[in-house]
Amino acid sequence: MRAMIIKEFRQLRRDRRTLAMMIVMPILLLVILGYAASFDVSDIPTVVAGPGADVAATALPKSFQVAATYTATAAQTGTATAWAQDELRDGHAAVAIVTAGANGGPLILIDGSQLFTAQAALRQFAAQRSGASTAASTAASTADPVPGVAAVANATIQVLYNPQLKTSYIMIPGLAGVILVFVGTVITSLGVVRERQAGTLEQLAVMPLRPADVFLGKIVPYFAVAVADLVIVLAVGVAVFGVPFRGSFAVFGLGALLFVFVTLGLGVLISSVSQTQGQAIQLAVMTLLPQVLLSGLIFPLTSIVIGVRWIAYLLPLTYFTEISRGVMLRAEPIGSLWPPFVYLALLGAAVTGLAIWRFRAFLAPGAAR
């Protein structure tokens, strides 16, 4: 046994990447989970519309971060409500307060696709209503012209897109992305390095194949599997879990295509910088883990401290989750989703370009001096 232990230590010492991962990963997890793992929502992005919207916005409690206001006359109630709904649909806010809804009273719209934020908002409103009834029973109060403490008590509250606040509604669109990362990055990363380890890459390098032939030949099967997985996940999500698909299939498909483009490129890139399948898996997991934890899939982005949140905005899954939830739950149009589309396209081009460059070097005759 002693000999075995010594052998293992020697091998471990020489496998610098594994050693680094064993040391770095716990620290990384500690930082991420410490700062990101929070379901507590302190900021609720809010828009206010209707007569006196500007004044109402200033009267809101601090946790309601007013992103925009839309001041309208009493005659423009319908327009103000439509504007508020559009703001929620396009993901600009989680709560929309219409100072005068269709029935004349205040209307509060909550985006149920932002589950934790919606729950936090509902708790806030419930607390305000409780406070309002206490105040009314102890002292006479004049009519509150804005949806302050008293107005909230009379407001109609509607939760849109996910009225029952089901977890499966927000998880399944995001999980589709995780599966694409798993197939696109983790599995693909093994494909090229397996050729290197088996010694067949050298054979490919001298065969009459262009690097593009090998590159595409390697990723097309994974692409097909990723697409099949995506379809299965969505079909099960819709059929079994009742997750709605309210938006455009084409918009969703385009977003998924761009996202797969990024994940496959990442997979090949990882493969081309890894010597062994073990190293490839380690690197792939190191890209998968932050995406699962920081993309907003589990923890709300607004709950992650700024010092760590910027990482979330670099991760492709953050944008795919935004697209998939937006399209599936809120029927968000491509016009309002262009930032994640553009980011994924740019990231995909950069990652795939780098992967092709590395791949060409991988396939080209080895360096010799």
Place this chain on the structure above:
Amino acid sequence: MTGTAGGDRPAIQWGAEAVSVSFGGLRALDQVSVAVWPGQVTAVVGGDGAGKTTLLRCVAGALAVAEGTVRRPGAQRIGYLPPDTGVYDDLSVAENLEFRSAVFGITGAVVGRRVGEYLERTGLAAARDRLAGQLSGGMRRKLGVIAAMLPEPELLVLDEPTTGVDPVSRADLWWLIARAAAGGAAILMSTTYLDEAARAAHVLVLDAGRTLAAGTPAEIVASVPGTIAVVPSRPDGVDERRRAWRRAGTWRVWQPVGQATAEVAGPTAGPSAEQGAAGLPARGLVTPDLQDAVCVAELRAELDGADA
């Protein structure tokens, strides 16, 4: 792309000229040249770490050279057997050959005919549906050779095609190699078997990345200076020991030109009444073959290095 031709050699010549390759601080090849002519086999021999694989990789195009020149046909016309056979363990024998055919654009009845013939000749026909990873080492090697030959290339680069293969299969593989050469292929192969190298038209002897000898087997044998004596056991003298090697149950001692007779006499060689022209014991002298010539070349390199 054509090179110089000499004598009755065909005009087109593939190979490497003054090629040097380093890996880190290690000089794997140092100004090595090798030529391969259509219809002929050139064998590269040498001990472990001599640079055989590196040279073959350079010629096949799997390794770039910063120094020297490599002449080879286009990838469509090269067949290459890498050290680890280059076959996919998780594909069957037939699927491996199907893949290779498709990459080289071999289609239709030609594929079936060639594959059938090669598999039959090498005894792999019964294993055509077995995964390559489930084959024995020798069978995988044969599969690798077949795969390299399948496109009937102009230049065939085979890295130790017969290593680990049983004698019968070796004969089968040599039949294939000879047939490819007869069909006009230029064949560059490395081998650790000097009896195989002796069958080649040209031999290159490498040691530690340097050329020790090159030419036809006869030329290399003829270039051995001095004589070689057979003794039944290892010589006693320090100097003789450095020039001795074991072969087939006896020892052979290389005697450089001008060495005294006594220096080569082994402890049990017994007295010899007959003396050779150079003062050597005529009894026990052998006519060197390629194996002896290569051993002498390696000993000379070693002794020269030690003296330097």
